[in-house]
Amino acid sequence: MQQTTTTPAPAAAPAKPTPPAPPPELQEGAIATMDGAGLMGILKDPGSSEFQKAKACVRIGELGVKEAVPLLAALLTDEHLNAYARYGLEPIADPSADEALRAALGKLKGNLLVGVINSIGKRRDAKASPALVRLMRGPDPEAARAAAAALGSIGGQASAKELTAALPKASGALKMAVADAALICAERLLAEGQREQALALYTTLSGPDTPRPARLAAMSGIIREETSTGRPR
Amino acid sequence: MIVPSVVLGQRAGHVPPSDRILFGGIGIGGRGAHVLSKLLKLPEAKFLAICDVRNERRETIKSTVDQNYGDRDCRMYDDQFELLARQDIDAVLIATGDRWHTPLSIIAAQHGKDVYCEKPCSMSIEESWALAAAFRRYNRLYQAGCQRRSGANFALCKELLNAGALGKLQTLYANVGPSVNWPPIPSRDWLAGEDPPPKQVLDWDRWLGPAHWRPYHPSYVRGGWRNYYDFHGGGILEWGSHTVDLCHWAAGYDHTQPVEYEPVGGNTGPYSVNCKYADGVKLVMRDNGWEGALNTGSCSFRIEGDLGWVETGDRTTIECSENIRPLLRPTEPASLALENHVKEFVRCIKTRQQPSASAAAAANSHVACHAAFIAFQRGKTLTWDPARGEFTNDDVANRMRARSLREPWRI
Numbered sequence: 001m002q003q004t005t006t007t008p009a010p011a012a013a014p015a016k017p018t019p020p021a022p023p024p025e026l027q028e029g030a031i032a033t034m035d036g037a038g039l040m041g042i043l044k045d046p047g048s049s050e051f052q053k054a055k056a057c058v059r060i061g062e063l064g065v066k067e068a069v070p071l072l073a074a075l076l077t078d079e080h081l082n083a084y085a086r087y088g089l090e091p092i093a094d095p096s097a098d099e100a101l102r103a104a105l106g107k108l109k110g111n112l113l114v115g116v117i118n119s120i121g122k123r124r125d126a127k128a129s130p131a132l133v134r135l136m137r138g139p140d141p142e143a144a145r146a147a148a149a150a151l152g153s154i155g156g157q158a159s160a161k162e163l164t165a166a167l168p169k170a171s172g173a174l175k176m177a178v179a180d181a182a183l184i185c186a187e188r189l190l191a192e193g194q195r196e197q198a199l200a201l202y203t204t205l206s207g208p209d210t211p212r213p214a215r216l217a218a219m220s221g222i223i224r225e226e227t228s229t230g231r232p233r
Numbered sequence: 234m235i236v237p238s239v240v241l242g243q244r245a246g247h248v249p250p251s252d253r254i255l256f257g258g259i260g261i262g263g264r265g266a267h268v269l270s271k272l273l274k275l276p277e278a279k280f281l282a283i284c285d286v287r288n289e290r291r292e293t294i295k296s297t298v299d300q301n302y303g304d305r306d307c308r309m310y311d312d313q314f315e316l317l318a319r320q321d322i323d324a325v326l327i328a329t330g331d332r333w334h335t336p337l338s339i340i341a342a343q344h345g346k347d348v349y350c351e352k353p354c355s356m357s358i359e360e361s362w363a364l365a366a367a368f369r370r371y372n373r374l375y376q377a378g379c380q381r382r383s384g385a386n387f388a389l390c391k392e393l394l395n396a397g398a399l400g401k402l403q404t405l406y407a408n409v410g411p412s413v414n415w416p417p418i419p420s421r422d423w424l425a426g427e428d429p430p431p432k433q434v435l436d437w438d439r440w441l442g443p444a445h446w447r448p449y450h451p452s453y454v455r456g457g458w459r460n461y462y463d464f465h466g467g468g469i470l471e472w473g474s475h476t477v478d479l480c481h482w483a484a485g486y487d488h489t490q491p492v493e494y495e496p497v498g499g500n501t502g503p504y505s506v507n508c509k510y511a512d513g514v515k516l517v518m519r520d521n522g523w524e525g526a527l528n529t530g531s532c533s534f535r536i537e538g539d540l541g542w543v544e545t546g547d548r549t550t551i552e553c554s555e556n557i558r559p560l561l562r563p564t565e566p567a568s569l570a571l572e573n574h575v576k577e578f579v580r581c582i583k584t585r586q587q588p589s590a591s592a593a594a595a596a597n598s599h600v601a602c603h604a605a606f607i608a609f610q611r612g613k614t615l616t617w618d619p620a621r622g623e624f625t626n627d628d629v630a631n632r633m634r635a636r637s638l639r640e641p642w643r644i
Contacts, residue, residue, distance in 0.1 A: 019457055019460075020457070022420070022423055022425070026422055026423040026425060028420075028421040028422055032421070051423055055421060058421075061632060061637075062629055063632075064628060064629070064632055079446075082640060083445050083446065083637060083638070086637045087445070087637040090635065091631075091635065112640060118640065118641070118643040119637065121643070122637075142641055146641065146643065149643060173314075176343065176344075180343050184370070187370065214371075216372065217370050220372040221370070
């Protein structure tokens with residue numbers, strides 16, 4: 001039934017110019033269906049191209065091939081393949097992946113280091129906390145921000161203590177990162193049933209020294225928690 | 234002291250400057266410019282700043298904005314952090330490539346900004362949840378560019394369902410991107426590398442942003458990034474972020490996702506994913522061609538109850554079962570949906586009410602799309618636990634819930 005007669009009919013699917021085609025050497029092809037052994041073979045082969053290694057890393061991550069951890073770890077120093085290696089490492093549910101990422105902290109600088117810190121945060125590897133605290137207090141501002149974020153993601157009372165201590169000493173972008181990490185840490189504490197500790201963290205963040213968006217977020221957190229029907233009475 | 238009446242907002246139609254919502258924009262291309270055109274019409278909003286990694290786009294948007302306001306106030310940035318650091322900016326319009334949507338939206342929330350972001354809002358299940366969590370954490374407002382929620386024809390279908398005219402809900406149909414335009418599984422290949430242009434023209438590293446490194450090719454930058462896995466979620470995300478979202482909105486499923494996903498078909502030709510919610514209602518994501526089998530237009534959706542059915546799309550016509558026809562009424566032109574959606578966002582910024590396409594609602598509909606996308610890639614029926622946020626019958630699928638971001642980006 002026609003309700004509106006004034007609406008022009010939308011254009012049909014626009015004719016698309018023929019897009020450029022990937023050359024054969026840059027097509028994933030058989031890599032998409034390889035098993036773990038085949039994918040590791042690509043990473044071991046010195047003749048494999050950057051493209052082949054990149055694709056193998058991603059598929060290894062999807063398959064969760066823990067035997068590939070050392071091969072992936074070796075690519076963390078590669079400017080182009082670092083992120084692909086982390087794509088492989090991040091989903092592997094084996095402590096060896098954590099160990100590999102932790103070991104890389106001392107070998108990398110700049111963005112590659114930041115990427116590894118981000119992966120550690122994503123995996124919530126609490127064993128990395130001492131190293132992350134050092135990085136948060138260190139001279140590299142990008143690494144410090146990433147380390148703060150990772151500590152927030154890891155959560156727990158130990159992270160809360162470190163982030164609370166770091167907040168008044170930090171400034172600028174690092175202060176924002178520490179405050180954001182502390183907000184996430186408070187949410188982790190709430191999720192783990194540590195309500196008092198979470199509220200204490202929110203209260204700390206509600207002070208005038210906290211960047212305004214995070215300060216307001218902390219206040220919202222207190223209100224949300226104190227007015228929750230599930231709160232202790 | 235004499236104060237001009239315009240400052241006090243005493244002239245009819247004038248909004249005092251202090252009451253205006255101040256906007257910035259990041260990554261405004263063709264689609265973003267369309268959204269911006271609606272924003273520029275609103276006297277209660279002013280667009281002050283544009284950020285883009287492409288210089289010609291910055292200048293095009295500045296020119297458009299300055300011409301609209303008759304001034305030269307629109308500032309240009311090539312670093313999003315500089316724009317977001319401006320204390321005077323209340324909200325940002327994000328219309329970058331899909332890979333940037335979640336990270337930039339979260340960074341904007343961390344800077345205290347409300348966000349209108351084009352769809353799809355996320356590149357993965359993990360990003361969808363992170364987006365919703367960030368906007369809840371910072372108590373900021375988010376309007377997904379799911380403007381059909383503000384379209385009268387779509388709203389009438391929802392109203393008919395909610396009023397009971399269709400009876401008990403049986404099946405929802407969401408038309409997804411036709412495979413001839415966007416295959417359900419995008420390519421993981423690379424194009425042959427070419428020399429990138431000078432950084433001041435295009436900074437390839439920053440264009441890639443959180444997406445993984447690959448050699449430069451101009452096709453990506455011209456819009457050819459679509460249909461490549463690192464940048465795009467395929468046909469399901471391309472339209473499902475609208476139509477699955479409509480189904481959730483109409484049926485009151487903004488808080489949940491289907492529990493089962495059965496992929497049907499291949500990467501060429503018609504395809505579908507048959508889904509089921511915990512209450513037994515079905516959701517069919519289907520490639521039904523560009524205009525839909527009933528010619529209701531692009532991005533159409535259909536609701537079937539045990540008493541009747543309705544279907545509508547971008548043509549705004551509503552097809553329905555005979556018993557429903559007497560209940561239909563004239564709707565509005567499709568173009569008003571976007572205008573209404575932008576207006577709603579600006580109104581919500583003032584009232585602090587949640588917009589209709591909030592981050593939480595968008596997260597749920599996008600998770601459904603991502604889950605279907607993963608089922609299609611896995612080529613098997615997947616079962617999903619909405620409470621735990623995980624697949625219950627496939628470890629590989631669970632590992633595909635997240636994509637790592639290129640350094641230094643994180644969510």
